[in-house]
Amino acid sequence: MRQPVDLPKAYRLLNHGPTVLVSAQHDGRQNVMAAAWAMPLDFEPPKVAVVLDKATYTRELVEASNHFALSVPCQAQARIVNAVGTHSGRDQDKFAAYGLHTLDEPAAHSPLVSGCVAWLDCERLPQPEQEGRFDLFLGQVTGAWALSRVFSSGRWHFEGHDHLRTLHHIAGGQFFAIGQPVDGSK
Amino acid sequence: MRQPVDLPKAYRLLNHGPTVLVSAQHDGRQNVMAAAWAMPLDFEPPKVAVVLDKATYTRELVEASNHFALSVPCQAQARIVNAVGTHSGRDQDKFAAYGLHTLDEPAAHSPLVSGCVAWLDCERLPQPEQEGRFDLFLGQVTGAWALSRVFSSGRWHFEGHDHLRTLHHIAGGQFFAIGQPVDGSK
Known part of the structure; x- marks a missing residue:
């Protein structure tokens, strides 16, 4: 069952470095891409940073809508994550092409991808210079949920x-699943 | 054995989202801290992004020296990673306090931490506004090595x-080790 995550703990959905799906919608169009380059940026209010290449259609939708969502996919979705990470959504609706569904979550501004294990809905914090120079986008988390x-x-x-373990991309569609707990506190 | 990593492939040392140790030195002083908020930013030349809180001594040394290194620690080092992530180096030399050694790597500008499995030596790309506002530091990778x-x-x-698996911090000294390979390419 999907449950809301307290915003001050939303960073924990990304803290261990999973690959994410970035999605956005604007004016009836939507798209989704994979991104290994995403991380938390602050605790409260929670913020995130994600790299969105200039060539991506998702970036266009983020710039137009000022919103994006990060969905955290799992081991069972490895093929889909690789597919949406290697094809562009300019020519086809990737949700339809890959049988991806979106969650019915009224509080979210951007599409949340079904089958994932966590979701962060974000409002873009526009940084035109850094976006242009480094493809680096920042967002404030306005809603978070997890399975x-x-x-x-x-x-x-x-x-x-x-099958629900998070995915950590290496290169070329090869991932690691997250592994065993290690206690460093004792 | 430590081997150089071709710079266009250096991003792969961080792509799967490991927690890192950030180190820097200036004017005879050195320090090291843990950071879960680090990621690749570009392929070639390779760049990285890392969040360095204003309170950290390491940040002072990065700002003074314009260099930092990211060392990728492993499961065997979980207690040390937690310790250097929860104590400040202002009052004591953390390398001495925790029995950490640095590698003899003449090409590196910043201390590389022994016992880790990969290292990225970086030159700061100063971004005063983003550093001040978001604690977000960018660097260009000038040398990379791995076990x-x-x-x-x-x-x-x-x-x-x-014991050499990378560590992925959750919170409070609790980590995951990276797990099994998952092939999403077929």
Whole structure:
């Protein structure tokens, strides 16, 4: 079941470095792309940073709408993540082409991708110079949700749910799934 | 054995989202801190982005020296990563306090931390406004190395070396080790 995540803990959805799907919509058009280059930027209000190449259609929609969402995909979606990361949505609706659905989440400004394990809805913090020079986009998180089966009380717990483990892209469609807990506090 | 990594493939050392150690030195002083908020920013020349809080001593040294290094620690170092991430180096030399050694790598401008599995030596790309407003630092990678036992020919391969798996911080000294390969290309 999808549950809201307290905004001051939203950074924990990205803190361990998963590859994400970036989505946006504007004026009846929507698109989704994969991005390994995304990270938290602040705790409260939570902010994120993500790299969006100039060639991407998603970037056009982010610039037009001033909103984007980050959906955190899982092991079961590896082929889809690779596919949406290697094809452009200029010529076809990638949601339709890859059988992707969006969640019915009225509070979200951008499409949240079904089948993922966490979602961050973000408002762009326009930085024209850095966007132009480094393709670096910043956003403030305005809503966050996670699948309670693998994230609750601010913690990920993937035991017994290997297919829901987050994906961490290496290159060329090769990923790692996130692995075992390691306690560094003792 | 430590081997140089071709700079156009240096992004692969960070692409899967590991927590890193950020280190810098200036005028005989050095420091190291942990950072989960780091990511690649470009392929060639390779660039990185990392968040350095205003309170950190490492940030002072980065601003003074215009250089920093990212070392990628491993499972065997979880306690040290947590320790250097929760104590400040203003009062004590963290390298001495935690028994950390630096590599003898003449090409590096900043200290590279022994026992890690990969290293990126970076030159700061000063962005005073973004550094001040978002604590966001950018750097160009000028040298990269990795432990050939777990990274060679541009690929990570951790099989049989669990203690060398990269660490992915969740919160409060709790990490995940990176897990199993997942092929999304077929």
